[in-house]
Amino acid sequence: MELCVIGAGYVGLVTAACFAEMGNRVVCLERDPQRLMQLRQGHCPIHEPGLQALLHSAMQAGRLAFSDDWQQALAAAEVVFIAVGTPSQEDGSADLQHVLAVADSLGRHLTHPCLVVNKSTVPVGTAERVARHIALGLRERGAGFVVEVASNPEFLKEGSALEDFMRPDRIIIGTDSAAASQCLQRLYAPFVRNRERILLMAxxxxxxxxxxxxxxxxxxxxxxxxxxxxxxxxxxxxxxxxxxxxxxxxxxxxxxxxxxxxxxxxxxxxxxxxxxxxxxxxxxxxxxxxxxxxxxxxxxxxxxxxxxxxxxxxxxxxxxxxxxxxxxxxxxxxxxxxxxxxxxxxxxxxxxxxxxxxxxxxxxxxxxxxxxxxxxxxxxxxxxxxxxxxxxxxxxxxxxxxxxxxxxxxxxxxxxxxxxxxxxxxxxxxxxxxxxxxxxxxxxxxxxxxxxx
Ligand SMILES: NC(=O)c1ccc[n+]([C@@H]2O[C@H](COP(=O)([O-])OP(=O)(O)OC[C@H]3O[C@@H](n4cnc5c(N)ncnc54)[C@H](O)[C@@H]3O)[C@@H](O)[C@H]2O)c1
Structure with missing residues (x-):
């Protein structure tokens, strides 16, 4: 499949590298210029065992690229993963500014229907908010299609992130759409020989x-x-x-x-x-x-x-x-x-x-x-x-x-x-x-x- 992963942090990089390893073509979009430059030069900006080698081989094989250009990153995407940070705000609540900024950018730049999947850890109801932000952008541009948003929280652990992603205890897919559910089950199939590890829910x-x-x-x-x-x-x-x-x-x-x-x-x-x-x-x-x-x-x-x-x-x-x-x-x-x-x-x-x-x-x-x-x-x-x-x-x-x-x-x-x-x-x-x-x-x-x- 053609994928776009937004955010090249611990979750985004591991997601991008592992999906690319399974044969998908992935563009990882990152807004931090220094991080982007490092990645394009083949240097992993974080320490995660095995990640540098996996990124390198996926890039060499032409299945993984890094970009800061929304149009280029989204051009062929069938599935877009959001993997940006959700730090604490002063009152303790999750700061959704990065997630919602991504949703706004998607509304401005998407030119075709695709599935948007939220991997960031976000409060209940955020998938609906993301969908509304994207829809608003699309409507303002007069785009004649809708975009579905699913929730797919990530459970990897830093230090064993590749192992966790490649052999997960479970994969949670949160969607009310049969098409979205089928798409994600197909994408994750290589990671779970045992289908019972895929948990479908709202x-x-x-x-x-x-x-x-x-x-x-x-x-x-x-x-x-x-x-x-x-x-x-x-x-x-x-x-x-x-x-x-x-x-x-x-x-x-x-x-x-x-x-x-x-x-x-x-x-x-x-x-x-x-x-x-x-x-x-x-x-x-x-x-x-x-x-x-x-x-x-x-x-x-x-x-x-x-x-x-x-x-x-x-x-x-x-x-x-x-x-x-x-x-x-x-x-x-x-x-x-x-x-x-x-x-x-x-x-x-x-x-x-x-x-x-x-x-x-x-x-x-x-x-x-x-x-x-x-x-x-x-x-x-x-x-x-x-x-x-x-x-x-x-x-x-x-x-x-x-x-x-x-x-x-x-x-x-x-x-x-x-x-x-x-x-x-x-x-x-x-x-x-x-x-x-x-x-x-x-x-x-x-x-x-x-x-x-
Ligand atoms: N780190 C973990 O172990 C872990 C595990 C499971 C879930 N999570 C969740 O996943 C999410 C991401 O966590 P992380 O540790 O990977 O974060 P991170 O801070 O390491 O990486 C986030 C990346 O997103 C980029 N970014 C932010 N806004 C962007 C935008 N608008 N466009 C493009 N790139 C943008 C940042 O520059 C950064 O490189 C969080 O919600 C976190 O709670 C993290």
């Missing part, structure tokens, strides 16, 4: 399903984090409890890992948007509010623990941070817990030495002043990062941080203290090596005398 239910999924996953995380706080007070190890409950098939082992909070471009904003929707309807959404509030607290825990460890004297302390991206496998820093921690450390006068395999570029743009003064140093090498540090904090559990040479690390640090923000280390093992270990919701293990900064 557009509004499809839109809501995406929020429901993210809100549920965020709830699991905040729930275990709340229990972790209780464990810490009761001298119980949340890791043992996690195993104790995760083995129950009704509960399951996913998303019940205690840690320093969830971040990223989806969970925080989607929970916020759902809360705002409930507020607008006058519907009490106490669970969602608690999920959000718990996460805000969780993001501050590491700093509080460190502050307590140093008896409140943070100025001049050197703190090493492993992992900055909001999760392993991505360079995405949006709403990452590391940012809350770094802000607090810098404000308290600590020196920060941070390490991440792919997110340093994004980091440099956020903290130009601290970098210029030397209060913040960035490093790709975990060992260089810990040199002279008074404490090491694991924030994002990249594979390269899972089994470091802790003997070597101890030799490089000024004080052997580890704050494990993801509970990935063996507390006893670290204690045997002479470390003081703090986890999230785990008893403190080991001893370390705090010396002057």
């Amino acid at each position: 557009p509004r239910a499809a839109e809501f399903s995406k929020y429901a999924a993210n809100a549920f996953l965020a709830t699991k995380i905040s729930f275990i984090n709340e229990l972790a706080g209780l464990c810490a007070q009761l001298d119980v190890d949340i890791e043992q409890v996690r195993r104790g409950i995760g083995s129950d098939r009704r509960i399951g082992s996913h998303f019940i890992y205690a840690g320093c909070g969830y971040g990223g471009s989806c969970f925080p904003k989607d929970v916020r948007a759902l809360i705002r929707t409930a507020e607008q309807l006058g519907y009490p959404a106490g669970i969602l509010q608690a999920v959000q509030a718990r996460n805000e607290v969780q993001k501050t825990l590491l700093f509080k623990a460190l502050h307590q460890h140093f008896g409140g004297f943070m100025r001049g302390r050197s703190v090493a941070l492993w992992g900055l991206a909001f999760k392993p496998g991505t360079d995405d820093l949006r709403e990452a817990p590391s940012l809350v921690l770094i802000d607090a450390l810098l404000a308290a006068g600590a020196r920060v030495q941070a390490c991440d395999p792919v997110a340093l570029g994004g980091m440099a743009g956020r903290y130009p002043h601290a970098l210029a003064t030397g209060q913040l140093r960035l490093s790709e090498d975990p060992y260089a990062c810990v040199e002279g540090a008074d404490a090491l904090i694991l924030v994002t559990e990249w594979k390269q941080f899972r089994q470091p040479d802790f003997l070597r690390v101890r030799g490089l640090m000024r004080m052997p203290v580890v704050f494990d923000g993801r509970n990935i280390y063996d507390a006893q093992e670290l204690s045997t090596l002479g470390y003081l270990y703090h986890g999230i919701g785990r008893p403190q293990v080991g001893h370390c005398k705090v010396t002057a900064a």
Whole structure:
């Protein structure tokens, strides 16, 4: 099929590359000139495992092109995917300006009937709004055709996006039109040998399903984090409890890992948007509010623990941070817990030495002043990062941080203290090596005398 994907971000690029891989011809429309130039030169602007190679091969095969020209991008399109951002507005609601701007452009530029599919995460009723915006543009131009709009929320996870897109748990198609449904089922057929994975529903239910999924996953995380706080007070190890409950098939082992909070471009904003929707309807959404509030607290825990460890004297302390991206496998820093921690450390006068395999570029743009003064140093090498540090904090559990040479690390640090923000280390093992270990919701293990900064 001939496809147009609007927006070359995490979702748009993966969608474009995967559809092209299956033999479709795709034009990806992007308005950011720098991003467009990078893509045309064959450089993937984001870190997503396998994406660069897939984009390259699709471009070489002539099945994928990038453009900022609406007429060119839409000329042959049978299906147009909208994959632009829907960030939070100040009141928490989803900002639809990009989605609606795309709808207006479609109304101005479409010259033939096609199916418009919304992949962005949007509040209930947005497919109808998009259809109205397109129809208005078409009517103003006297175009004698109508355009259908379907909802097809995306469930890929950054870090495993290609795998998720190629082998999805489910594909949700929200439409009342049999023709639109058939078209999308045909397009997705190569990705789902088992047709039961395609779920057909009303557009509004499809839109809501995406929020429901993210809100549920965020709830699991905040729930275990709340229990972790209780464990810490009761001298119980949340890791043992996690195993104790995760083995129950009704509960399951996913998303019940205690840690320093969830971040990223989806969970925080989607929970916020759902809360705002409930507020607008006058519907009490106490669970969602608690999920959000718990996460805000969780993001501050590491700093509080460190502050307590140093008896409140943070100025001049050197703190090493492993992992900055909001999760392993991505360079995405949006709403990452590391940012809350770094802000607090810098404000308290600590020196920060941070390490991440792919997110340093994004980091440099956020903290130009601290970098210029030397209060913040960035490093790709975990060992260089810990040199002279008074404490090491694991924030994002990249594979390269899972089994470091802790003997070597101890030799490089000024004080052997580890704050494990993801509970990935063996507390006893670290204690045997002479470390003081703090986890999230785990008893403190080991001893370390705090010396002057
Ligand atoms: N990132 C994820 O893991 C993920 C997963 C599932 C769903 N989603 C949802 O998908 C949507 C896109 O998310 P993302 O992370 O890919 O966003 P992103 O910010 O990475 O990318 C959006 C892209 O769209 C471009 N764009 C914006 N307006 C445009 C316009 N008018 N014309 C052309 N291009 C335009 C931007 O320049 C940017 O490159 C959001 O609604 C998000 O909630 C994201």
